[in-house]
Amino acid sequence: xxxxxxxxxxxxxxxxxxxxxxxxxxxxxxxxxxxxxxxxxxxxxxxxxxxxxxxxxxxxxxxxxxxxxxxxxxxxxxxxxxxxxxxxxxxxxxxxxxxxxxxxxxxxxxxxxxxxxxxxxxxxxxxxxxxxxxxxxxxxxxxxxxxxxxxxxxxxxxxxxxxxxxxxxxxxxxxxxxxxxxxxxxxxxxxxxxxxxxxxxxxxxxxxxxxxxxxxxxxxxxxxxxxxxxxxxxxxxxxxxxxxxxxxxxxxxxxxxxxxxxxxxxxxxxxxxxxxxxxxxxxxxxxxxxxxxxxxxxxxxxxxxxxxxxxxxxxxxxxxxxxxxxxxxxxxxxxxxxxxxxxxxxxxxxxxxxxxxxxxxxxxxxxxxxxxxxxxxxxxxxxxxxxxxxxxxxxxxxxxxxxxxxxxxxxxxxxxxxxxxxxxxxxxxxxxxxxxxxxx
Ligand code: SAH
Ligand code: SF4
Ligand code: F3S
Numbered sequence: 001x002x003x004x005x006x007x008x009x010x011x012x013x014x015x016x017x018x019x020x021x022x023x024x025x026x027x028x029x030x031x032x033x034x035x036x037x038x039x040x041x042x043x044x045x046x047x048x049x050x051x052x053x054x055x056x057x058x059x060x061x062x063x064x065x066x067x068x069x070x071x072x073x074x075x076x077x078x079x080x081x082x083x084x085x086x087x088x089x090x091x092x093x094x095x096x097x098x099x100x101x102x103x104x105x106x107x108x109x110x111x112x113x114x115x116x117x118x119x120x121x122x123x124x125x126x127x128x129x130x131x132x133x134x135x136x137x138x139x140x141x142x143x144x145x146x147x148x149x150x151x152x153x154x155x156x157x158x159x160x161x162x163x164x165x166x167x168x169x170x171x172x173x174x175x176x177x178x179x180x181x182x183x184x185x186x187x188x189x190x191x192x193x194x195x196x197x198x199x200x201x202x203x204x205x206x207x208x209x210x211x212x213x214x215x216x217x218x219x220x221x222x223x224x225x226x227x228x229x230x231x232x233x234x235x236x237x238x239x240x241x242x243x244x245x246x247x248x249x250x251x252x253x254x255x256x257x258x259x260x261x262x263x264x265x266x267x268x269x270x271x272x273x274x275x276x277x278x279x280x281x282x283x284x285x286x287x288x289x290x291x292x293x294x295x296x297x298x299x300x301x302x303x304x305x306x307x308x309x310x311x312x313x314x315x316x317x318x319x320x321x322x323x324x325x326x327x328x329x330x331x332x333x334x335x336x337x338x339x340x341x342x343x344x345x346x347x348x349x350x351x352x353x354x355x356x357x358x359x360x361x362x363x364x365x366x367x368x369x370x371x372x373x374x375x376x377x378x379x380x381x382x383x384x385x386x387x388x389x390x391x392x393x394x395x396x397x398x399x400x401x402x403x404x405x406x407x408x409x410x411x412x413x414x415x416x417x418x419x420x421x422x423x424x425x426x427x428x429x430x431x432x433x434x435x436x437x438x439x440x
Contacts, residue, residue: 002123003122004079004120005121006036006121007036007046007047007079007117008036008037008046009036009037009038009039009043009044009045009046009047010031010036010037010038010039010045010047010049011038011039011045011047011048011049012024012027012028012031012048013048013050013066014051014084015052015053015084016051016053016054016055016059016085017053017055017239018151019151019153019156019171019201019202020051020053020085020107021151022152022200023051023083023084023107023110023153024049024051026110026136026140027049027051027110029140029141029145030110030111030113030114030140030141031047031113032141033114033141034117044072044078045078046078046079047078047079047081047117048070048078048079048080049081049082049083049113050063050066050067050080050081050082050083050084051083051084052082052084052085052086052087053085053086054084054086054088054090054166054170054342055342056337056338056340056342057340057341057342058340059086060089060090063086063094064097064098067098067100067101071100077100079102079103079117079120079121080098080100080101080103081101081105081113081116081120082094082098082101082103082104082105083105083106083107084106084107085107085166085167085171087105087106087107087129088107088169088171089166089169089170089343089344091104091106091127095125095127102126103120103125103126103127103128104128104129105127105129106128106129106130106131106170107156107170107171108130108131108132108135108136108171109128109131109132110136111136111139111140116128131172135175135177137153137177142188143188143189143192144188145192145193146189146192146194147193147391147418147419148193148194148195148196148389148390148391148418149195149196149389149403150192150194150196150197150198151197151198151200152182152185152186152189152197152199152200153177153200154176154177154182154199154207154219155174155176155177155200155202155204155206155207156174156175156177156201156202157171157172157173157174157175158171158173158202158203159173159174160279160281161279162268162278162280163277163278163279163346163347164278164311164339164340164342164345164347165345166342167202169344169345171202174202174206176206176207176208176209177207177209178209179209179211179212179217179222179225182209182222182226183212183226183229186229186232187229190231191231194232195232195233195234195389195421196233196235196389197232197234197235197236198235198236198237198238199219199223199226199235199236199237199238200237201237201239203239203241203244204219204237204238204239205218205219205237205240205245205246206219206241207219209222212225219237219249220246220248220249220252221248223235223237223256223259224256227256227257227259232258233258233389233421234258234260234389235256235258235259235260236259236262236407238264239264239266239306240265240266241266242267242282242287242290243281243282243286245265245290245294247293250290250294250297251297253294253301254297254298260405260406260407261298261300261302261406262301262302262304262405262406262407263301263303263304264304264305264306265290265303265304265305266305266306267280267282267306267307268280268307268308268311269318269321269322270284270318270321270324270325271314271319271321272284274311274314274318277312277313277347277350278308278347279346284321284325288328288329291329300406302332302333302377302407302408303329303330303331303332304331304332304333304334304335304407305331305334306334306335306336306337307322307326307335307336307337307366308336308338309322309336309337309338309362309366310339310354310358310359310363311339311347311354312351312352312353312354313351313352313354314352314354319362319366322366323369326366326373327373329373330373330376330377331370331373331374332377332378332406332407333370333374333377334374336363336367336370337363338356338360338362338363339354341353371431374431375429375430375431377406378408378430379429381406381408381429381434382426382427382428382434383426384426385424385426385439386404386405386406386424386426387404387422388404388410388412388421388423388436389402389403389419389420389421390402390416390418390419390420391403391418393418394411394413397413398413398414399411399412399413400413400414402422402424404424404426408426408433408434409432409433409434410426410433410434410435411433411435412424412436412438413438414438415438422438423438423439424436424437424438424439
């Protein structure tokens with residue numbers, strides 16, 4: 001392959017979870033340090049990074065069509081790097097199937113992109129899916145830019161091995177980033193304009209470390225210390241595992257004013273038999289007990305979850321148990337998915353795969369139930385006056401969009417600016433957003 005001149009412009013496209021969004025931002029910063037600038041809208045980038053997700057079949061297949069679409073009208077292609085979880089899981093396959101891809105880089109190796117780029121420019125195709133001992137966090141550049149809301153990865157990887165899930169294989173074993181590094185990165189984000197920080201991890205509540213005085217701390221300790229930073233207005237965290245919801249973390253919801261009243265706690269199924277087959281290591285009752293304790297600590301807490309319908313062997317009656325669970329919790333919002341068999345996971349070879357049309361019907365019913373729950377939650381918020389963090393302009397003149405403490409999308413018109421915390425009365429509810437009135 002011929003040599004390529006150094007790229008002047010890049011574009012990073014991230015798919016999948018918020019952690020991938022965080023990684024995408026870090027890759028952009030890294031490329032910026034190499035003197036490469038982001039391509040403007042509509043401009044062809046010299047270097048394109050596809051930061052991929054492997055969680056479900058559709059997400060993974062998308063990569064190949066995205067690669068195909070990068071071909072320009074004149075037949076040329078940019079330098080293409082495939083990053084993220086598909087790169088980790090199917091690196092060799094991508095190299096074999098997609099000859100235009102020059103670089104394949106896993107989620108724990110992307111700090112090596114600059115060296116890979118040198119190789120790629122010399123005409124070589126390079127793959128790096130190592131999970132090196134030196135972590136990317138030690139060598140990534142300092143944060144310099146941020147919007148009002150920022151992500152901060154504090155924990156990565158997963159040791160839980162739910163039988164349907166690829167994450168333990170694509171992200172590796174659980175690691176917690178060091179306390180001091182996190183306080184430092186949070187400070188940089190605040191200097192760059194962040195008002196709200198969402199702490200991220202595949203099992204964020206499994207984070208543990210030692211505080212500045214050498215005392216062992218869990219996520220609640222980190223949250224309390226972050227709350228002491230004067231410029232930080234709001235703290236959120238996601239995603240948690242029910243078994244790692246410690247008493248301390250639950251208590252923090254009642255005690256730390258900057259910790260927003262929102263808990264995303266995936267449960268996946270309302271059937272104990274299915275949970276066991278999923279290797280979720282919690283029961284419906286133990287999950288509900290955690291939600292009860294969270295509500296006791298913070299009565300207005302908004303609850304969210306993830307659900308999978310059509311796990312192998314899921315019967316009609318077991319699916320009905322999921323619907324009952326949803327009815328009984330009163331979720332504020334949720335994500336729900338059809339089970340997708342992932343190569344290499346134990347569930348993929350289990351008996352009793354559910355027919356696609358049955359899955360479709362179950363997902364339709366579940367989403368209808370969740371939609372009602374979400375609308376009911378939003379309606380119950382009407383009349384409240386709360387702070388909204390303004391994130392961006394709306395479509396209408398003078399309109400602004402932001403989030404309530406309960407993570408509802410709120411739109412309103414009036415005097416405001418991105419990054420403002422304004423007081424808004426919630427006046428009209430839809431299933432996915434709320435209309436508010438600015439309160440002077
Ligand atoms: N660590 C988090 C989230 C992991 S991925 C947790 O354990 O809750 C996000 C969601 O994707 C999961 O909660 C699950 O609902 C869904 N998911 C994961 N693997 C899946 C699969 N094979 N098929 C369908 N949905 C899946
Ligand atoms: Fe996947 Fe389960 Fe780990 Fe979540 S806890 S990332 S669903 S293996
Ligand atoms: Fe997808 Fe990897 Fe996140 S598989 S959901 S990008 S951890």
